[in-house]
Amino acid sequence: MSDLLADEKGQDTLPIYGNPGHLARRFHQIAVSIFLNETQAFGITPVQFAALTVVSAYPGVDQRSLARMIAFDRSTIGDVVIRLEKKGLLQRRNGKDKRIKCLFISGEGSAMLEGLAGPIGSFERILLEPLAEGEQKIFMYLLHKLVNQNNELSRVPLEVG
Template sequence: MAKPTRARLPTSEPLKMAPELEELIGYNLKRAYVVVQKDYRAALGDGGLSPRTFAALSLAVAYPNLTQSNLARMLGIERSGLVAIIDELERDGLLKRTTVPGDRRVQALVPLEAGIAAHRATLAKVKAHEDKLLEDLSDVEKETLIFLLRKIRRHETES
């Protein structure tokens, strides 16, 4: 049986994506996500908060004594998936778990001074990273992008 041959593309020309992929929202969102994540990691360095720990810490700072259940809901993740994030933030001395008065089964999250400082410093770096990434967009385009992404996100509450 003959071995299938691979199509050879000219090496001097830039590779182009299949037109049907370029027209798909999901494909473009995924590619944009990869760019954003790569630049985020470069901007924050190895010791910086990951996007998921930054999001969790941001909400804990904004809403002191937020319960783990509410945080999971706000982040759109399962409570079981949140445990590792909280463990990391607690291990790094950025927040602590406390029991809720009247219900010892419920854990509330209290940001520590180091957590508030880390959040402030990380937020400044994240804003600089996003400003750099979006420098070619006008203010109206940035607002439109956020508006459209939020419109898509509304579907997460429907499922």
């Protein structure tokens, strides 16, 4: 195993390359890259996709709750939904509580989510492809465990329910 930890390209020359933080960034960077490749016909970003998915599942959700559900800070999600509204993928309406902006997916948005099912599937497959099937299961299990148990250490913990 240790010969695989020491990578074939010599990327362990620097201590940085073995740093889990560096690998976390690289993994995320690669994930975003594959996502954009597979979904380029739709002109959407990973964050926008996540937001749209939640709004679709919870019609009328407010921005703050949306942010909490996908673990984003309020400012970022504010900008994201404005961009989604500009693209016509969702609408923001004032709720009874005048502080709140309720979010609703548009027909166009729903259609895009349907069309994205295939590309998103490809994205997930390609991202994990370097691992054998058994390894993928183990990796996802460990990744889940890390993310869930470290949730509170995040600047913006994910809050469900």
